[in-house]
Amino acid sequence: MGTDIRIKICGLHTRAAIAQAASLGVAYIGLVFFPKSPRHLDIEEARALALDTPPGMAKVALTVNAEDAAIEAILNRVPIDMLQLHGAETPGRVAEVRARFGLPVMKAVGVAGAEDLPALDAYARVADQILVDAKPPKGADLPGGNGLAFDWQLIAKRRWAVPWMLAGGLTPENVAAAIRLTGARQVDVSSGVESAPGIKDADKMARFVAAARGETDA
Numbered sequence: 001m002g003t004d005i006r007i008k009i010c011g012l013h014t015r016a017a018i019a020q021a022a023s024l025g026v027a028y029i030g031l032v033f034f035p036k037s038p039r040h041l042d043i044e045e046a047r048a049l050a051l052d053t054p055p056g057m058a059k060v061a062l063t064v065n066a067e068d069a070a071i072e073a074i075l076n077r078v079p080i081d082m083l084q085l086h087g088a089e090t091p092g093r094v095a096e097v098r099a100r101f102g103l104p105v106m107k108a109v110g111v112a113g114a115e116d117l118p119a120l121d122a123y124a125r126v127a128d129q130i131l132v133d134a135k136p137p138k139g140a141d142l143p144g145g146n147g148l149a150f151d152w153q154l155i156a157k158r159r160w161a162v163p164w165m166l167a168g169g170l171t172p173e174n175v176a177a178a179i180r181l182t183g184a185r186q187v188d189v190s191s192g193v194e195s196a197p198g199i200k201d202a203d204k205m206a207r208f209v210a211a212a213r214g215e216t217d218a
């Protein structure tokens, strides 16, 4: 562990939460463009937040099965550093988005069992990063952001040819164990640092970052 762990906090939608993320030394912030999510931002809200974001944190746009026109509409107004594709985008679609928009693409891949692992290899061949997340429950409204963890043992010490991030049900209480077990060098959290869906909690954010860096006893 240590301060070289790179942390992404997703679903931020206030200036205060973004300022706190910056003061904690978070590496990435996620802006959610998915109307069913309690963390959804419209384009003008996202623009205002992104323009106000202190330098040094990568601004990641999270979309779900978005068409080119929807991605273009975001990028025309919001200064974005990376695209996070969190739907059922195929490897071909990931390659297409990457080529068309000229931004690094992180593809989220849901894991519930060993049968899901080959997809990680397939996406690692076309994406700039992969995000290893829990597979959502059948019929869930959201393909991510459900606060659900998967069995980390499935990917313990696995490596891919591109950088990867661990996500899914991480909290201040479990992130240190998740890092120890999987060897992740990057972690992503959304609901685990909230007091209610979509409401980020300053104390949980601070405790999450400290725990991920191994600064607490967890």
Ligand SMILES: O=C(O)c1ccccc1N[C@@H]1O[C@H](COP(=O)(O)O)[C@@H](O)[C@H]1O
Binding pocket: 010, 011, 030, 032, 034, 037, 038, 039, 062, 064, 086, 131, 133, 142, 143, 144, 145, 146, 147, 148, 167, 168, 169, 170, 188, 189, 190, 191, 192
């Ligand atoms: O956060 C959301 O609302 C969201 C909506 C649609 C797709 C993904 C979403 N969040 C991503 O899900 C994972 C895990 O979140 P959690 O920590 O389990 O709540 C994370 O990568 C978020 O970026």
